[in-house]
Amino acid sequence: MKKILYLAISLSLLSSCDMDLAQQPISDASSETYFQTVDDFNQGLNAVYSSARSYPDRLMNLSETRSDNLHAISDGGVRDWEGINSFHRTISSNPYVEEAWESNFTGIFRANNYLAQLTEKGESVILDEAVRRRMEGEVRFLRAFYYFDLLRYFGRVPLIDRVVSATEAKTIPRSSVSDVYNLIMEDLNTAIDYLPAPSDYPAVDKGRANKYSAKMLLGLVYMTRSGPDYGLDGAGLNTNEWSEAVHEFDDIITSNEFQFLPTYEEIFNYSNERNKEVVFNIEYSSGSTPVVGATFPWVLVPDTWFQSLGFGVQGGLMIRPVSLDLLNKYDENDVRRSFSIQEGYTYGAVVENRSFIRKYVDITKVPTTSRFDWPINFIVFRYTDLLLLKAECVLNGAPGSTITDVDAVVNAVRERAGLTTPLTGVTKAQLLEERRREFVGEGLRWFDLIRSGTVETTMTSWIEEEDTGGQMEDFKTDYILYPIPQSEMSNAPGLYDQNNGY
Numbered sequence: 001m002k003k004i005l006y007l008a009i010s011l012s013l014l015s016s017c018d019m020d021l022a023q024q025p026i027s028d029a030s031s032e033t034y035f036q037t038v039d040d041f042n043q044g045l046n047a048v049y050s051s052a053r054s055y056p057d058r059l060m061n062l063s064e065t066r067s068d069n070l071h072a073i074s075d076g077g078v079r080d081w082e083g084i085n086s087f088h089r090t091i092s093s094n095p096y097v098e099e100a101w102e103s104n105f106t107g108i109f110r111a112n113n114y115l116a117q118l119t120e121k122g123e124s125v126i127l128d129e130a131v132r133r134r135m136e137g138e139v140r141f142l143r144a145f146y147y148f149d150l151l152r153y154f155g156r157v158p159l160i161d162r163v164v165s166a167t168e169a170k171t172i173p174r175s176s177v178s179d180v181y182n183l184i185m186e187d188l189n190t191a192i193d194y195l196p197a198p199s200d201y202p203a204v205d206k207g208r209a210n211k212y213s214a215k216m217l218l219g220l221v222y223m224t225r226s227g228p229d230y231g232l233d234g235a236g237l238n239t240n241e242w243s244e245a246v247h248e249f250d251d252i253i254t255s256n257e258f259q260f261l262p263t264y265e266e267i268f269n270y271s272n273e274r275n276k277e278v279v280f281n282i283e284y285s286s287g288s289t290p291v292v293g294a295t296f297p298w299v300l301v302p303d304t305w306f307q308s309l310g311f312g313v314q315g316g317l318m319i320r321p322v323s324l325d326l327l328n329k330y331d332e333n334d335v336r337r338s339f340s341i342q343e344g345y346t347y348g349a350v351v352e353n354r355s356f357i358r359k360y361v362d363i364t365k366v367p368t369t370s371r372f373d374w375p376i377n378f379i380v381f382r383y384t385d386l387l388l389l390k391a392e393c394v395l396n397g398a399p400g401s402t403i404t405d406v407d408a409v410v411n412a413v414r415e416r417a418g419l420t421t422p423l424t425g426v427t428k429a430q431l432l433e434e435r436r437r438e439f440v441g442e443g444l445r446w447f448d449l450i451r452s453g454t455v456e457t458t459m460t461s462w463i464e465e466e467d468t469g470g471q472m473e474d475f476k477t478d479y480i481l482y483p484i485p486q487s488e489m490s491n492a493p494g495l496y497d498q499n500n501g502y
Contacts, residue, residue: 147184
């Protein structure tokens with residue numbers, strides 16, 4: 001799959017740049033003339049996947065940078081990430097916010113179009129029913145994935161589950177969070193029924209969505225719904241579905257498809273992609289024309305660090321420093337700190353003492369022809385995350401496991417990180433901090449804080465401690481959601497109400 005996933009033919013026939021709800025969805029004659037062969041359907045499926053290419057960069061820009069992991073106020077002019085990190089209210093035109101809306105809805109439009117074509121032509125073109133079901137399962141997983149991403153960033157969004165015209169798209173208002181969740185859960189349950197396990201895929205297709213990636217996403221959906229609502233129309237609904245999440249996670253654990261790897265470094269090794277820790281990843285392939293490699297490794301990394309090592313500019317621009325609070329949360333022997341964080345460097349006469357996240361950077365793999373061509377996949381769901389998410393559910397009252405089981409999981413994670421002092425009676429706060437250390441640079445921290453109900457107290461105290469220059473806004477729960485992009489507000493005046501606080 002890695003070599004065929006993002007072929008240019010998919011993108012040229014089935015997508016358009018900067019798609020929003022006011023633009024023509026992929027519902028015109030090109031679809032009618034294109035979906036004629038099995039290969040056409042394969043390419044169309046790859047186009048639905050391709051909308052996930054920007055997902056890792058988005059996590060770095062809208063989740064990692066939003067959290068207490070980074071204190072990224074620029075010292076080299078105004079940068080797009082500044083308003084994200086400092087909670088400025090005037091970010092509705094921020095390109096990162098715009099991208100989150102556009103890319104996810106592009107994926108949703110492609111998914112709707114694909115499902116319509118599969119219903120109309122699939123049986124006559126794709127004779128193998130198992131293949132048709134697998135294709136539908138993949139697309140439904142991806143549509144759920146894109147809608148869940150939208151919910152977490154924006155709350156209520158337009159619910160579009162069919163092919164619509166450009167004119168109709170401009171008339172569809174934001175739906176309730178519950179209605180969007182209903183579609184997400186319906187899609188995921190279908191995906192679980194239709195998708196094979198990873199071991200049932202041929203080697204070339206190992207990177208595709210599978211039964212257990214759908215189960216892990218469904219478990220995370222249950223957990224997110226169970227989080228507090230903060231008085232917002234956001235992703236938390238106080239549903240107390242921790243047990244439902246554990247049910248999905250236990251199915252993954254007992255499948256024996258995945259493993260807790262013995263060393264932290266091998267999870268992210270460029271030569272060990274698709275390892276047994278990976279439940280689902282976004283795949284990239286370097287050395288192709290057009291370029292379809294990854295960019296996320298350098299998003300949080302300053303260009304001058306690459307230059308200090310003799311490489312060309314990558315695109316990270318100025319440093320986005322790791323917060324002192326995060327650094328202080330690591331034991332000096334914790335291998336996750338040394339692996340994930342670069343603590344200072346020298347470039348010419350400049351001595352940079354601040355630290356930054358470089359988790360996915362292997363300096364022996366720096367691309368020499370294009371900074372958009374890093375040869376590494378991004379891990380969306382991994383087995384350690386699943387184990388710690390289940391532990392979180394147990395601490396929130398899910399039956400079937402005990403605090404002793406929670407201790408065992410947390411201590412296994414700590415032991416792998418080189419920490420020899422075990423914890424007993426692990427609390428929610430301790431688990432949250434362990435997740436912070438484990439998943440730094442993976443874009444999970446912001447959502448962890450929201451789901452756990454600690455985002456307001458954590459960010460308020462963190463701003464007081466870190467913002468010695470007075471450059472950040474006071475935190476408000478309104479800032480849990482991002483604003484609806486201004487371009488969408490302008491395309492259909494009066495259709496959307498803006499999120500509170502913007």
